[in-house]
Amino acid sequence: MSLRNILRHFINPLSKPTSIIRPKRHTQGHRDEVLEKKAWELLQPYASALAERVRVYWNPRLKTTAGLALYHLDEVALNPALRTISEAEIEKTLRHELAHLLARERSRKKKDCPSREGVAPSLH
Secondary structure, eight states: OOHHHHHHHHHSTTSOOHHHHSOOOOOSSEEOHHHHHHHHHHHTTTOHHHHHHOEEEEOTTOOSOSEEEEGGGTEEEEOGGGGGTOHHHHHHHHHHHHHHHHHHHHHHHHHHOTTSOOOOOOOO
16 A cells, blocks of 8 residues: 555545555466465464465566565565576575565564564575
8 A cells, every 4th residue: 555545545534445454365467376385385384374374476567576575465476587597596585585474474473472482484
């Protein structure tokens, strides 16, 4: 949600910005079930609830970044150009973005339970 849309909502409160109310699953690009399975395998030992929610998809709009972790949607977007580089680069980028989601998940739990020690494991 951009600042412009948020301000527009305050100027005209009848127009509700839907992404503030309920985030929608991303529809740009297409999901990759093989990579989602890999993400599930990597996350399962550390955050099983996150492992069940995470989605991985290829986003053709990504031009200058290899991947993107979307915290509010529990999604990882990957640049389709990675396919032309190597499988190893795809896996490295997937692990990197999953580490972001895992760190965010653990920081949420840490806020809910301050006595819990939360150190993110290495997925690299």
